[in-house]
Amino acid sequence: MAAPIGESKNEMKKFNKKLARLRQTLKDRENIICLDDATNIICVCNGGLDNNVSYEEIHALFTRYGQSCSVLMQPQKSYCFISYNTVGEATEAVNQLNGHKLLTSEQRKAEVVLYTLFVSKVADSVSPSASLPPGLILLEDYISHEYAETILASIDLSQNQNTGQQADLKHRRVKHYGYEFKYSINNVDPDDPLMEGIPEVFLPLLEKLRGSGVIGHMPDQLTVNQYQPGQGIPPHVDTPSAFEDGLVSLSLGSQVLMEFRHPDGQHLSVLLPHRSVLVMTGESRYVWSHGITPRKSDIVATPDTGLTLSPRGVRTSFTFRKITGVKPSQVDSLGPETGDTCLPEDEISAASLERLHVHQVYEQIADHFSGTRHSPWPRIADFLRNQPPGSLLIDIGCGNGKYFGINKGLFELGSDMSSNLAGICGGRGHQVYVGDVLNIPLREGTFDVCLCIAVIHHMSTKERRRKAVSELLKVLRPGGQALIYVWAVEQERHKVKSKYLKGKGAQSQSSSESQMDDKKQNADTDENAPRETIPEKEPFHLTNNMLDNPSAHDESVLGEVKPSGGATAMKGNPQKLEVHINRTHFKHQDVLVPWQLKNKSDSSKQDGTSAQTFHRFYHVFHQGELEELCESVGRCKVANSYYDQGNWAVQLEKL
Template sequence: MELAENIIQKRPEGLSSPSKKKQRKYQHTLTKQTGAKCTIFPTKHIGICNSGLVNGLSEEVVYEHFSKYGKIEQILMLPGKSCCFVSFDDIKCSTKAFNNINGVLNIAQYLKPVFLSFVENIPESLIEANLKHDSDPPNGLIILENFITDSEERAFLALNDFNRLGSSLKHRQVKHYGYEFKYDINNVDLNCPLEEKIPKECDILWERLRIAYPQLIFVEPDQLTVNCYKPGQGIPSHVDTHSAFEDPIFILSLGSAIVMDFKNDNGDHHSLLIPQKSFVIMSGESRYAYTHGITPRKLDILQTKAGLTVFHRAIRVSFTFRKVRNGKCCCKFHSKCDSYLRTHEKSYTAFGQLAERVEETHVHKVYENIAQHFSETRHKPWPNVVDFIKSFETGSLLVDVGCGNGKYMNCGQNIFQIGLDTSISLLNVCREKQYQVLLGNCLRIPLLDNVADGAISIAVIHHLSTEERRFSAIRELLRILKAGGRVLVYVWAKEQKHRNEKSSYLKQDRKNRRCEENEAVSNEKLTLVDGVEIPIHTNRTQFKHQDVLVPWKLKKNSGKSLNTGTDESQTFLRYYHVFKEGELENMCAQFNSKLLHSYYDQGNWCVILEKK
């Protein structure tokens, strides 16, 4: 990363009074979020008080800038937090880093300076939680190290010349043998085998595998995908399509070690080193229930009990061997199984004419009924949304699409804000506060093209019941932006446990903290028309489906229902499409925009886009 003027400023003579005030504020936040005790006396441990994973700060950036001042023992990034920690092997190094970086290095969100604090110690509970997801591999994953010799590695690498052969994807080069894997449909075409079969040079792997792991039952693969990754390239998290390939899947890694991330629906996260010349077996749960992916970066950092290990990436080539499946998958991991989902889950989203009726009944009318109660429980702005709003210059125009009760309408300083919502009752709340609001729909924003400097869409798009309508909502947000304008989008995540930490949504139910993740889940469904059913979600539990109805209980004394005029408790069902990891990013990639930042924030997937 270049140390340009927008990254490093000239070192001031100590912090100014406003900066000291900010530092104290952020130190308080760090203590509140982590329990770490700040101190004015130098220690080996430094807290980065105002930037962390949730703000887009990465281990790679922290290591790049802090390692200049001495040997780093530990970098502790905390899921869902706006702070993190760096530990040096001696106090001299940490003091030097503190004096050169505090209030000066612009690596916080929106290129703002980071504010630091020495801390007495890093709480042991945070260290243990961080190590947990880097320990044992998921069930069914086997890594056989040094599976081939140096000369065999050279022979495998010589099979493909990526300067001449192979198609290019966004993050890597790729070549197929046996069958082409079609990325547009995430499957193979059994009727169109390729002339080039798996090279004979690969045959040595199967006899060696039978000797090294005799208990493994497998059929020799007939499909091979070769990927070439340059430093800084990766592959998004994904599950190899169940109906396309059998179990197991094999990966031979050549040229460089890499860290691969494995994640499941329960939020379990394993960051595992895949060594050079290793052979990976993905079977059972690791093949069917876990996504696997490689984060695009130029170095990998692994934190173990032994300390910090840094791997600088070189060009890596992977050989992924698979056996093409004939027929449906019959696995027990239904949430990731395309065969099961096609035959067992009757998604009403295919019924285009039904979409508006569903949203009118289970979104618009519900909010009219619960407006008073909803407004009473939605008053505290989310910090990262506030930071986004405050990043705009004086005189900017910001549009809040789906403004609700207007809790973000007063967060900006010296900017113009306009709110938009479909609920008249919620707009009346905004008008009582003298906010400038419009009645309208996120699919047809009543504003001209290219008029806004910024926009936010917080917890709105997940109420749209078809992919086409969700796509249209993002297109509308970009339409009203000027070139260079930015939009922040929040949607509810299917993964309410991320990197082994529960979201605030799950934590709100104390009973669920003591029960298993899969307990107390409702099997109830609501039948709409034409026999289409939508599952009714059990509040404060993990989502088991993407298209769900979530109950809102309007208790007595929460305001009279507009439908009944009574004070009796009522339950309303709101429609949600909860987003899987990567789904929002993939949708945004189809637009003429730049993805500035994507992150997970307390049970939500979030993106910041810039209009080109």
Template sequence: MYFNEEKVKAIGTRFEGGKLAKKVHKSIEQLKRHDPDVEVSSEPTQFLLVSNSSILCSVTLEELEEIFIPLDEKAEFIVYPNKRSYSFVQCSSIEAAQTVRQELHGLIPPQLKISHQPFIISFVCNLPEAKKCEMFRPADLKLVEDYVSENLENDLVELLTNHSKVQSLKHRAVVHFGHVFDYNTNSASEWKEAEPIPPVIEALVDRLISDKYITERPDQITANVYEPGHGIPSHYDTHSAFDDPIISISLLSDVVMEFKDGANSARIAPVLLKARSLCLIQGESRYRWKHGIVNRKYDVDPRTNRVVPRKTRVSLTLRKIRQKPCECQWKEFCDWDRKGEMSVPSSEDLAMKLENSYVSNVYENIASHFDETRHSSWKAVKKFIDEIPRGSLMYDVGCGNGKYLIPKDGLFKIGCDMCLGLCEIATKKDCHVARCDALSLPFRDTSADAAISIAVLHHIATFERRKRMIEELLRVVKRGGMICVTVWSMDQSQSEYAKMRSNKDEVNEEIKNTDRLKIHDGKDFQQQDVLVPWTMDQKGETFLRYYHVFREGEAEQLVESVDGCKLVSIEKEQGNYIIVIRKI
């Protein structure tokens, strides 16, 4: 088929011939890997597989609608929030599907704002089977469908939508009962009363207690009215402000609530809240997971991946104001610092306790998985080692799985690590390893020609202890000996992982350090002392490692505070500072 220049500009770029055939083959192979229950059809059907059309490919649902609806106004979509490069389109008839494929197959539609990949379209016999909703729920979350009758729904909606004290917020309208919810502190004060709780809601509370979903009466009620397209930002209901559980009643419309694991922001659980359902956000789902509703006019049903338009929705949130400090087991996610236990350490004892819990113990648990993921060397570190005269003795302090000890490069190398599991792994690789603390090395004074310490210093919790580690490295090398130390940089913008992060915003230059340790969410660092998640691939367990990430200029200040050494160089490599110093 031939297209003149004017028509090509109007409809976009089209692929044809052998190149298109290769893309079709690749598309079908991807389908077999991810959705083996879907069968490709050699005959036209009303079901279409459309490759290069997913959110993963930067194609939005709005763009899909703009492209497909003019060709079939009754087309329905099955889309994937992640992990798929394709979508499915269910056309209103086989004839409509044939027209759609004829118009769009091999084409890069001009409506696409970001993607520049052609749509590769194949007929399929069937669509993916619905999935079990349980796959998407965080632990302890409880859903009860049809908990509210239609009559009660009508009574509640009439009360809430026509109430005289309804307030308008940015993305929704709200009204409070019992006590006012303070959006600045995400809490409620028992001294700041709101409208009395209406009898119809009190009767609902009586039933919740009778059904043993709760044991105490909520005293803070928030009603929200959401118009299509409106949502609420991802958040925790403040630990110290409210008891467990948080109760949510959905009215009028289904909605998908997204739960995000506080220890792994890439782990998202979309949960369908059906109209007239009860949702108990309790236990782990309350204390560890954030929850929110994305601002958009549609939802993707997590069971079927079908796109569902939103309608006006009313929700009722019932909370009990907490009277004593939170003592939940998810202390890392809690705003109550447990008498300083979760604060940035200010003393030697607290620093040692923190390092033991969130460095030493963690590495013992992840040692095997760590070994599976750590093989490549930093270029600057390899260059440093290559410049050490052959026949020299080099110490590797914090040697991990021994990756810098293994190469046969003409050096005598001895490693050490605090983690017994990593020491055992390195020993099995024929490395010479001792188990010890980096602040108390078992080596004689001036016994080595050089030393390296890769990704260790940032696990040390106070300035004085970091200074002592540098002094200990200097102690064990000869005069004139060279030392290479690496630490994480606060600015990760040049890291190869930066493009993989979900946050595309510019680096926040105004960093706000707090006294409270926070969990790093995989985006830009917001403070220097953080707990960084490590997720085990197979088991799915998540461990939190303590890091002190370095500001620009901080490494120089640390080296300058130590006597008997000279800073040779500091360079940046993939979000790490590579620090080289000489003993003088």
């Protein structure tokens, strides 16, 4: 491997050391094994989307050494893969580009140095997994070539077709038969069937599936999705209350890798070839999410057990479902993983849950809470600094106003539901009012910038979360920007735990609840921060994280943890809202998160009993859920979305 020419011996040594380190990291974190001998696949470290490097840049660079060059970018990775037809081309590329420096660009504030390594095995997430999620059935070559042709010829997805219910979503083209799947409510309305049922051309397929016992019912709803190369679908679980168990998906056209993820972090990629049928039952239907990463190619196995890059073509999927007949109004519209009887089922109970478990709590912990919130998060601060002078900023859920004063050229107005927090903010000389994100009392179309940090996850129904986004957009002028942060289910990415999970735990007095999340996000340790407690008599699970990382918890906390059954709590069994254990992985999307208020007059550190514990309601967001929510509201464009220390963030532009 050649280092850049002209390096001194010392720098050469440094370079090789760096390569060796990267090699180890790839092996440890991504399970990618790098080889000494040249192969035709290269892993390019630092050449990934996470480093703001684009497909186009990498492609332009690497095609110089072979026209057969294919580039495979992955979301949220700092590396990418390149494959050539020949080992010779790959070797030449490595010789020329190892150590190549990419200069800064509009998207990229810092230079990046590319490091190239030969690989035999790529990350699991891009190559098909050997195993399937439990309950998943994949039937290859299930229909004949002729039948496939007949089906494709009978379905017209062109714009002027007026049968069925058709729409162009951002990522794909969709058409419904039997019942329309309404993306705005993630549900079907059993009282509102479409004119056209499932076309007859599918009868032989469905009868074969039923006859062989693969499915026990006759589907009555069909959704046709057509994906162009580069399109995908965000990870999701099909609404449990809307459809029976046993979802059938026929794939025609291009192959695609479908990604399945378990809430505990397991990830399996399943290759769906042309003419295959996928049936999701049981755990794979209710617990695992599925989605398709928007890419232009997939890594697939070759007959000789090697791997190759296969470009995607147009793929059409046909998803057959049987609706349950349960009306959307009869169930909570929350995430599919709940079904919790204690979750609000209507506006009134949702409002009262939030009053009790959000507003009153912040009101009571305001002083204490504010004391733990002082450091602006860097990416949020950058967003504010990038706004032109004279912009009007509204910060909904401004808390103590820690994002004010970062950009002196703005006019800043804050809003908080808690009059105590608003009082603290106002006391610091900021403009603020007490108000509700669900009814923003501001002139429409006026503001240039809107910040909404750690607010929307406190809304207890999907409808209310949509309303919140809609209200933010209401006050923005066309072209105005909103930055929204919500707490993520995923508190670990790329095998890196969020600061919230890690905690600081340096003293028995552990750090603030949310290093992380939260109303006012805070990345600092704070001596006055509350100590984490595990409330007595609450159910909890011993998680791997706690075993791995006992330093995050002080002795007394660990001593109280009792191992309990499995961690399949996300399944559809009705249950009450559970109390989340701070600094562990989330088991549910809808949880109560404890905050312990330490009595200031109580100077005894050891005595935890005088502290009062409050529980705040959170709906933590899955990957992709925030974007989907915003898109379902409309009137906006997702300009950027990213993961930031245990939070999902989205930057919207009002249309």
